[in-house]
Amino acid sequence: MRIAVVGGGIGGLCLAHGLRKAGVDVAVYERDLSRTDRLQGYRVHINPHGAAALRECLPAASWERFERSCGGGGNGFGFLTEQLKPLLVLDPEVEQHYSASRITLRQVLLDGLDVQFGKRFERYEEGDDITLHFEDGSTASCDVLVGADGIRSRVRQQYLPHAGTEEVGVTAIAGKLFLDENDWVPAELVERANSIIPTGRAGMFLAAHDGLGVTDNPDDLLFDNVRPYLMWAYAAADLTVHDGLELREAVLARIARWSPDLRRIVSASPADTISEWRIRSSKPIERWRPTRVTLLGDAIHAMTPMRGIGANVALRDAQLLARCIGEGGDAVARYEAEMYEYGFAAVRDSLRAAKQFADGGPVARTIFKTVLRTASAVPALKRAMF
Numbered sequence: 001m002r003i004a005v006v007g008g009g010i011g012g013l014c015l016a017h018g019l020r021k022a023g024v025d026v027a028v029y030e031r032d033l034s035r036t037d038r039l040q041g042y043r044v045h046i047n048p049h050g051a052a053a054l055r056e057c058l059p060a061a062s063w064e065r066f067e068r069s070c071g072g073g074g075n076g077f078g079f080l081t082e083q084l085k086p087l088l089v090l091d092p093e094v095e096q097h098y099s100a101s102r103i104t105l106r107q108v109l110l111d112g113l114d115v116q117f118g119k120r121f122e123r124y125e126e127g128d129d130i131t132l133h134f135e136d137g138s139t140a141s142c143d144v145l146v147g148a149d150g151i152r153s154r155v156r157q158q159y160l161p162h163a164g165t166e167e168v169g170v171t172a173i174a175g176k177l178f179l180d181e182n183d184w185v186p187a188e189l190v191e192r193a194n195s196i197i198p199t200g201r202a203g204m205f206l207a208a209h210d211g212l213g214v215t216d217n218p219d220d221l222l223f224d225n226v227r228p229y230l231m232w233a234y235a236a237a238d239l240t241v242h243d244g245l246e247l248r249e250a251v252l253a254r255i256a257r258w259s260p261d262l263r264r265i266v267s268a269s270p271a272d273t274i275s276e277w278r279i280r281s282s283k284p285i286e287r288w289r290p291t292r293v294t295l296l297g298d299a300i301h302a303m304t305p306m307r308g309i310g311a312n313v314a315l316r317d318a319q320l321l322a323r324c325i326g327e328g329g330d331a332v333a334r335y336e337a338e339m340y341e342y343g344f345a346a347v348r349d350s351l352r353a354a355k356q357f358a359d360g361g362p363v364a365r366t367i368f369k370t371v372l373r374t375a376s377a378v379p380a381l382k383r384a385m386f
């Protein structure tokens, strides 16, 4: 069976490795012109599920490179007030979590695969084979087509035109503070990730990355910014950023009464690291009938970043689809039956988290803070809840 994967991102590349391991004929078509065409420089948190998928699909040497390339540091999590008073602190988990450089992860995933770059997928045609058409006028054929082409997937647009994403009414402004020139940042903001829960309808997430994230390949030094930094993201439902308005000023105006350290983190972050995005999420859709075309990752279930799980769910898809195809039979049907359930459950979960994070009213906030404080004081309750 010949499998064509459109999109050489996190999910598509992991799938290609899994299929190669299973001895399946797979080709990957990527719109980027080369492996260093688009270097997205932020970190991605890989949880134990994502790590298990990578470990299963990647060749052993690539998995080891991935592990070596990850930043160390705590994976604990804190809920704090806007004055940095702890509400609840979760200790680092025993299971492995990884802080991966997105750029390095992609380079590790590309190793050992013969990805066809410069192939921007346009449409497909179904006959005995499936014929893929690319914008450069070339074509390719396959027996099964996998759309792993991200949130604006063209495969999905043709295959499930009623599916897609919508804005969730939450806007985030995010930036980076470089830690090598800012040694005043409180240790608790560097040692673990933290979520700030203020009284008003907004939230802030902070997580540090320790500046590792290079592999043992000296060329990879070119791929990433190795300076340690603290990433922050402020999100709110009523945040309408007007053209020309300084993003940093917009955040500073809204956090004027927050801890001086939080305000300093925002004001000392270089302007070119600060950006704004309107958060989108996949619309719920009914199950569809399985065919020879399928989708994985953001192409089918894009979610808000509020749980930090989009890439992990894409990796889970890749692992599952590779297993199903390797086992044969009605592989797409078995894959989609499972993926539909956990994929859209993750979409709903991260949507709820986004609304809670950015738009919880004062009463809901007070209740949530009381629950966190109570859990913090009662270890058995804390264990049960988290």
Ligand SMILES: Cc1cc2nc3c(=O)[nH]c(=O)nc-3n(C[C@H](O)[C@H](O)[C@H](O)COP(=O)(O)OP(=O)(O)OC[C@H]3O[C@@H](n4cnc5c(N)ncnc54)[C@H](O)[C@@H]3O)c2cc1C
Pocket (backbone or CB within 6 Å): 006, 007, 008, 009, 010, 011, 012, 029, 030, 031, 032, 042, 043, 044, 045, 046, 119, 120, 121, 122, 148, 149, 150, 151, 152, 153, 154, 296, 297, 298, 299, 305, 308, 309, 310, 311, 312, 313, 314
């Ligand atoms: C700021 C931010 C932080 C995040 N942090 C986390 C995190 O900590 N943990 C986590 O689990 N998730 C995180 N996510 C979500 C995660 O990045 C995505 O869910 C994940 O990248 C999805 O993987 P994918 O393979 O489905 O799509 P992508 O990684 O988007 O890959 C899609 C690929 O398809 C290619 N492509 C697109 N169109 C075409 C075409 N027409 N023809 C050919 N190729 C095409 C693209 O070039 C790309 O290479 C974060 C997202 C953002 C924006």
